[in-house]
Amino acid sequence: MKLRLKVISMNMFIIVAILLVSGIIIIRTIDNFNLYTSYQYVLSQSKFTEQYLTEYLKISEKPHVSLELNINSLEEKLRLQSGCGVEISGSDKASANEMQKNALEGKKVYLISSESPNRKLLMAFPIIVKGSVIGTVSLEYSLYQADSMKRNLQITLVILLVFALSVSLVLSYLFSYRMIKPLEKLTLTTKEYSKGNFNEIGGVKTGDEIEKLAHSFNDMGRNIKDMIDRLTDEQQKQKKFIDSVTHEIRTPLTNIIGYADLSGRVNEEEQRKKYYTYIIDESKRLLNMVNNLLDLSQLNQYEFSVTKKETDLKNVIIKAVELMRDRAGKFGIGIDYQLEDIRARVDGEKIKQVVINIIDNAIKYSEGSLVKLKLWREQGVFIEIRDNGIGIPKDDIKSITEPFYRVDKSRSRKLGGNGLGLSICMEIIDAHGGKLDIDSPEGEGTIVTISLQP
Template sequence: MGWLSSIKWNSIHTKLLVTYWMLTAIGTSLMSGYILWSCYNYFIETRQADLENWSGALAESVADALEEEDLDRVDVIMQRYGAPEAITLRILDVNGQLIATSSPELDSQIENWLEVSGVNEALQNQVDQGLTKGLLSNDDRLYISRPISRNGQMLGVLRMSITLEQLQNQFANIIWTVLGALFLTVLLCTLISEWLARSLSRPIQTMQAFAIRLGSGHFGDRLTIRQSNELDQLAIELNRMSQRLESLDQERRSFLADVSHELRTPISNVQLTVEALRSGADAEPDLRDRFFQTVEDEIKRLSQLVYDLLDLGRLEAGVTSLENRAIALPNLIERAVRAMETRLKALEIRIQQNVANLQIQGDPERLLQALLNILDNAIKHSQPNSQIAITGQREGKQIVIKISDQGTGIRERDLPRIFEQFYTADPSRKGSSTGLGLAIAKRIIEAHGGNITANSIFGHGTTVTIGLPLQKSGHEESLSKVEV
């Protein structure tokens, strides 16, 4: 019995196999039992019908002989039609006394015929039939007792019985044949059930092992299930999840590496500056002031980096609460331009606005932050005495804002990554930027149900396109053109 202990009774394979086997066994057993019961009843009913027909015909022949008081003829009828071993015929008079029988040796042992099944009923002019035991044996017999009458006068009783031993022997052979066929059917169904259970449980077990590996951090694995059903679709979704987890894991690793790098540089600068001051650099006023300015700049950079990281984390986690109110698009653009006015004048960069009088729905401060980050990036990459164009128009069910500069542009290989954290297409021009501005802008726009894209021709400038849901207004659209 050691093999029983090795079976995983709670496994899907075992449960499916047992379920299939039980359903097959119960179904075939019920069907076989019903068929056998129906056949047995059919045979019994057929025999009873035969007894009724035979006894009716014999009763007429015996009635003729009794009416003529010809008992020898009655004996001849009994011996002729009661000759088969399975059939027994008896004729009794109106007082229940035996007149003739096809089995005289056996019947001589019966003392009271009124106690025999069906005799009393027949003496009361009723036909009675049924199943009973033999008079002096334990074998099952079908019997029929019917009155013998002629012209309304009862002449006696005919009792006819037939043994079921031969029928039962034949039926026993049928039962064993059905049981053998049932066993083969159950065996065959067990093999088919085993195949079906394995075909269903094997991919589930494979997916279970795959999920366990995913949980342990093996995100690069791929799952292959060759079945054209729901399991195949589930495998596809698991592979998509694995790819997404792998991508997120790579992004996490890259993000941690970038954060470490971004934090290491200003911290190292501050540390070196402090060590220089401690070593006596504070003796020269100009050098000391320059070192203090370096420490202040690096601390501001660290502070801005930490603020941007917290802001980006809140946006990605969806825990930042956003206002939801109508905003006039020209006013929002004007606020962003005014905030950058000092830098624009210092670099002699002009702003060309072409903004329709439209309403958008959202958080004005967050949307202003996104526009400032995009404008800051455009100004940093623009040449002095150049122009930045800002347009805002309705396109379908969206408001599309475009911010175009005349800077150096972005290479095609770098364009898909400019909205990633800490990514800089030209590291030499990064300056004091944290590298999170465009990433934060992207999260803000997406939080408002919008989208942001960029296209560029290297050497001819870059255009950032923002799409935001339209807030319908009762005012007609008008253009606001301003040049700074």
């Protein structure tokens, strides 16, 4: 059954139930009131009749004889006086009915008779003269007015019920339309969501929970769409990452296989040693690449965590410089530094790795002659690494910290670069709650500034 039909049926059922229960209670209450009023009237007339007959018969020496002789006149007089049907009978139980028999026993009884179309209130009571029951009086009062009022109320109830059902049908339809139309929109929207269409629901202005539900659906659609967009973007990044990894790993592997094959074909020992050197260099390059990939993978999966402790930053930077000084000298690059004595809560090994990577980039790509390092404290702790090389194109600055991004790809491969160094540096500094900035005007060299919390 459709929801609209359920709403209409429920409303009509409630209206019918309320009217029927209310009507029955009202009709019964009014009818009982009318019956009680009629009973009180007949009771008062019975008292008058009883008193009148007692006074009339007690002066007679033979009351029962006087009663029998004057029954007709007494009935007529009492009928006119009371407005009720009056029947006077003697003390003969053989010809008496059930009510009269009870009255002859000294009881006053009454009942409501429904044998005729209109009900009647019947009452019987004894005629007592000088302590003896000499007969009975039966009063009959028509309940025509009470029955007429009851029928009118019943007719009114039926008319009211029909009218209420008609009004309820119209109002229920309008109400259900107002309530269900937005739900139908929500249903259609849900079907569209299942197809991947996350269009917003419009035109729902009910001012109640349904409107809030529509807003919730819209929020859910936007969130799902944003989530799908993010997942799609992550999938594209992952594909690009895997493609780059595949390409980077394939190159040294190809060289290793090639040199290994050539070394087995040549006879000159000097040539063979040269190929072995190439194989070792490419193997080291591949190992370095795999280690960097593992570091980057851990950082992206939030498995990496820095271990901060009180560290002598000056000593950390000097160790990094000494490790890179010989390599820099091979390229004709000098390293100079100006370092303050500063201790800070950092992961010393990770900071050293950052400094080494940045110096290594300066050696590979700057084409300069000098790398300067500076360590100082202001509102925070700052490390600056500056070279006097060719700089970085402005369009490449924003992307230079992305995995596998290289400004000069041919030169990077020639020098063993894989585009992962700065990505790892950025992740390490972020894990410290710091910031890594790169300023590199073309032709003026590159300045990398690391800011750490004091």
